[in-house]
Amino acid sequence: xxxxxxxxxxxxxxxLAAPTFAAIDTIAVDVxxxxxxxxxxxxxxxxxxxxxxxxxxxxxQILARDANLSGRFEAVPSEKFDLVLFSKKRAxxxxxxxxxxxxxxxxxxxxxxxxxxxxxxxxxxxxxxxxQEVRQAIHMFFDNVVYRLFGERGVASTKLAYVSVINGVxxxxxxxxxxxxxxxxxxDSTTSTMPVWQKGNKGLVYVGYxxxxxxxxxxxxxxxxxxxxxxxxxxxxxxxxxxTGELIFSVIDNAGHSELYRGDMKTGSAQKFLHLPSNxxxxxxxxxxxxxxxxSDRGGSPQVYAVGRDGTDVRxxxxxxxxxxxxxxxxxxxxxxxxxxxxxxxxxxxxALDGTDIIxxxxxxxxxxxxxxxxxxxLIAFSSDRGGSYQIYIMRKDGSGVTRxxxxxxxxxxxxxxxxxxxx
Amino acid sequence: MAKIIKLALLGTAVALFAWGCSKEKPExxxxxxxAPETPADTTLNLDALVADTLSADSLAxxxxxxxxxxxxxxxxxxxxxxxEDVYFDYDRSDLTExxxxxxxxxxxxxxxETRFIVTVEGHTDERGTEDYNISLGARRSTAVRDFLIxxxxxxxxLMSVSYGEERPKVQGSDxxxxxxxxxxxxxxxxxxxx
Numbered sequence: 001x002x003x004x005x006x007x008x009x010x011x012x013x014x015x016l017a018a019p020t021f022a023a024i025d026t027i028a029v030d031v032x033x034x035x036x037x038x039x040x041x042x043x044x045x046x047x048x049x050x051x052x053x054x055x056x057x058x059x060x061q062i063l064a065r066d067a068n069l070s071g072r073f074e075a076v077p078s079e080k081f082d083l084v085l086f087s088k089k090r091a092x093x094x095x096x097x098x099x100x101x102x103x104x105x106x107x108x109x110x111x112x113x114x115x116x117x118x119x120x121x122x123x124x125x126x127x128x129x130x131x132q133e134v135r136q137a138i139h140m141f142f143d144n145v146v147y148r149l150f151g152e153r154g155v156a157s158t159k160l161a162y163v164s165v166i167n168g169v170x171x172x173x174x175x176x177x178x179x180x181x182x183x184x185x186x187x188d189s190t191t192s193t194m195p196v197w198q199k200g201n202k203g204l205v206y207v208g209y210x211x212x213x214x215x216x217x218x219x220x221x222x223x224x225x226x227x228x229x230x231x232x233x234x235x236x237x238x239x240x241x242x243x244t245g246e247l248i249f250s251v252i253d254n255a256g257h258s259e260l261y262r263g264d265m266k267t268g269s270a271q272k273f274l275h276l277p278s279n280x281x282x283x284x285x286x287x288x289x290x291x292x293x294x295x296s297d298r299g300g301s302p303q304v305y306a307v308g309r310d311g312t313d314v315r316x317x318x319x320x321x322x323x324x325x326x327x328x329x330x331x332x333x334x335x336x337x338x339x340x341x342x343x344x345x346x347x348x349x350x351x352a353l354d355g356t357d358i359i360x361x362x363x364x365x366x367x368x369x370x371x372x373x374x375x376x377x378x379l380i381a382f383s384s385d386r387g388g389s390y391q392i393y394i395m396r397k398d399g400s401g402v403t404r405x406x407x408x409x410x411x412x413x414x415x416x417x418x419x420x421x422x423x424x
Numbered sequence: 425m426a427k428i429i430k431l432a433l434l435g436t437a438v439a440l441f442a443w444g445c446s447k448e449k450p451e452x453x454x455x456x457x458x459a460p461e462t463p464a465d466t467t468l469n470l471d472a473l474v475a476d477t478l479s480a481d482s483l484a485x486x487x488x489x490x491x492x493x494x495x496x497x498x499x500x501x502x503x504x505x506x507x508e509d510v511y512f513d514y515d516r517s518d519l520t521e522x523x524x525x526x527x528x529x530x531x532x533x534x535x536x537e538t539r540f541i542v543t544v545e546g547h548t549d550e551r552g553t554e555d556y557n558i559s560l561g562a563r564r565s566t567a568v569r570d571f572l573i574x575x576x577x578x579x580x581x582l583m584s585v586s587y588g589e590e591r592p593k594v595q596g597s598d599x600x601x602x603x604x605x606x607x608x609x610x611x612x613x614x615x616x617x618x
Contacts, residue, residue: 170590191590194554212543213585214558234562234586237555250559252586256517256566258559279563282555295556302556325553344551369553413554 038074039149041067042086042094042116045079046109052101055131056180059109059138063095065178066142066156069403071378071396086116093122095145106130111141113148123148135180155374159417160381161185161195161204162392165410172206174221177374177381177416179392179405185219192217196238197417198265199245205238205265216249218265229263229270237281242418243289248273250281260294273311282326286333293317293327293336304338306353317355324349326370332377335397337361339369348382350397361399372416373397381405383412501537502612505530509593509607510568515552517563519571527568530610531575543583543611544568549602550589561586568608581615 045060057065060077067073076091086094097111106128113123125144127137139156146154155177164173166184172195175182186192188210195206203220205228210217214236216228229235234252241248247265250258258279263270274280278298285292290309295302304318304327318324323341330337335350346367351358362368366386373380381394387404390412395402508530510523519527534540546565548557565584573579594604 193590209587209590214588236558250555252559252562254566256562256569256584258562279559281559282553323552323556325556339553341552346551346553 039072040076040086040089040091041073042081042089042091043067043075043077044081044094044096046097046099048099049101052099052107054134056135059097059099059111059134060095062135062138063142066139066154068401069178069379069394070142070146070154070156071401072146072150072154081119083116092116093149095142097141102128107134109134109137109141111138113145135176139176153376153419155376155379155416155419157420158375159201159420160372160392160405160414161197161206161417162383162406162414163193163195163412172204172219173411174204174417175406177394177405185221186225188225193413194237195413196240196415199240199242199418201417201420205240205247207236207238214252216247228265229261229268231268231270232261235261237283239283239285239292241285241289242287248283248285248292250283260292274307274314275311276314284326284328286329287331288333291329293329295325295327304336304355317351317353319355320358328371328373330373330377330397331375337371337373337380337397339371348380348399359399361395362402370413372414374416375419381414381416383414498537498539498614501533502540502614505533505540505542505610505612509604509609511603512564512606512608514549514602514606515560517546517560517567519567523568524571527571528575531572531577534572534577534581535575538578538581539615541581541583541613541615542572542577543585543613544572545591545609545611546584546586546588547591547593547605547607547609548589549605550592550597551602552589554588557588558586561588564606564608 043060043064045058064075064077067075076086076089078085081094092115093113094116095111095113097109100108102108109127109129111125111127112121114120115122123145125141127141129137136157142156143154146152158177159174160177161172161174163170169189170191170193171184172186172192173182173184185204186206186208188208190209190212192206192208195204198205198218203218203223205216205218207214208217214234215230216235216238217225218228219225232251235249238247238249245265247263248260249263251261252258258281260273260280260283261270262273276296276298278296280294280296282295283292291306292309293304293306296305299316301322302325303316304324305314305316307314317327317336318338321340321342325339327336327338334353336353337348337350339346340349346369347363348361348368348371349358350361361380362384366384368382368384368386371380371382378397379394380397381392383390383392390410391404392406392411392414393402393404508526510526511520512523513520534542544565546561546563548560565586569582569584572582592601592605593607594601
């Protein structure tokens with residue numbers, strides 16, 4: 001019922017946001033097998049002079065990838081405007097554009113969203129960019145299309161931080177959410193791992209073994225690495241408060257116990273968050289930072305618990321199985337994703353906030369772990385060794401549409417950025 | 425310990441002997457007194473000088489040999505400690521009987537050789553999450569450290585650190601590899617101030 005209400009609300013927003021084509025009935029309320037009702041959208045190649053050489057993909061190919069990855073659309077590619085095809089595939093809108101090479105070497109991209117039946121221009125935007133910024137501009141246009149049609153922010157302009165093994169050493173990397181535009185962030189000879197995004201995507205916080213023990217470090221993009229909370233001999237598993245930017249992380253005390261601390265990155269001060277005898281790890285904030293999820297072995301096996309932000313009112317969430325770990329709260333607020341180990345294999349599950357309504361998202365495909373929500377809550381990125389080596393994949397929140405976005409050496413432990421504040 | 429003393433005594437004896445020889449030489453030879461202004465004098469002095477240098481050389485060499493023997497002995501002990509890993513059962517951090525036997529031997533060395541500073545690294549196999557494995561590695565390294573302290577090793581010389589699944593000893597995803605990777609490993613250094 002909730003779902004229906006939400007979809008209805010969504011439809012309302014849609015009509016409000018785009019009164020010019022209020023007639024579109026994109027939302028068929030059929031909440032059964034799949035959580036997703038994807039909306040077909042026509043993708044037509046840009047008009048472009050042959051002198052333009054695209055780095056990886058042409059603009060319409062980037063748009064098709066964005067559409068299929070988004071969990072909102074299903075791309076209906078067509079060489080040219082084709083009313084018969086669009087009508088058959090129920091694509092009520094299509095995107096296309098025009099690319100021009102300017103005398104200063106830059107590329108002008110005029111991007112359009114049209115209504116298929118009437119060929120009315122619904123929305124258009126123009127970007128003048130360097131050739132290496134084409135993907136970024138197209139992602140931005142796509143997110144604006146999402147906003148026009150859904151009244152919600154899209155994630156095509158977001159990024160992932162993850163860990164790559166480079167010359168035998170784990171390094172922290174970032175890339176666009178689709179795996180393109182990879183960039184190495186750490187360059188140390190010791191392990192760097194567990195990256196998370198600082199508030200506002202200003203930089204990353206991660207674990208480094210610079211002193212031959214796990215400690216927290218921060219880095220701003222293009223900046224220098226700084227040591228965090230060096231009053232602790234060993235710390236790991238940082239999580240960022242989405243409202244305040246405050247960190248919560250595990251500290252290993254002298255008795256070898258992992259305990260949660262809250263700390264301010266700027267002042268370096270930190271206080272014990274929970275006073276429990278058990279090990280506590282893998283903290284994660286709720287979307288409005290009112291609660292914290294964490295893993296505890298107080299019951300004899302690692303299980304997921306939730307606790308209020310003041311450290312009181314602990315409640316257990318997972319009861320099934322003997323190994324439930326690394327829980328993360330959906331940005332939409334209604335689900336928790338976590339990793340469960342059964343028979344030595346790791347798989348990804350979601351459940352409701354009280355631990356009920358468990359849905360297994362991955363199965364029979366190697367180990368699947370380290371799930372991270374897209375900031376719109378529609379997608380989950382994770383790492384899997386299903387193809388032999390660990391690589392990063394994206395799927396919809398119902399487990400469908402699994403797409404690999406990295407290749408080469410080992411890539412794992414993704415964390416999704418927050419929304420980037422781009423132009424609307 | 426006994427070996428050190430023996431080596432040191434031997435070293436001293438040889439040094440004394442060498443020193444004695446160089447001192448006596450000018451006295452037993454009357455040549456410089458009878459003909460003090462002959463060129464032979466220079467020859468003789470040269471001889472004495474050569475003898476002196478030789479003895480200083482052998483002294484230094486013996487001292488070096490002693491240190492070298494000591495260092496080799498320490499290195500051998502360090503290697504013994506570093507080669508022997510303590511193994512754990514799956515998802516456990518309590519010490520097995522085998523582990524305790526091995527740790528008693530290590531503790532014996534550490535109690536007697538107080539110059540050693542030891543870091544106990546806790547490691548896990550690749551199964552499970554990165555986060556959980558850091559916590560498990562911490563529990564393993566601490567269990568080993570606690571055992572050594574209980575045996576009488578000074579806790580100030582014992583560090584514990586968790587590597588989680590970061591540094592497998594053996595590559596592979598079978599039980600054989602897992603068993604070798606579930607371990608505590610010792611890293612030994614020698615204190616600068618003796």
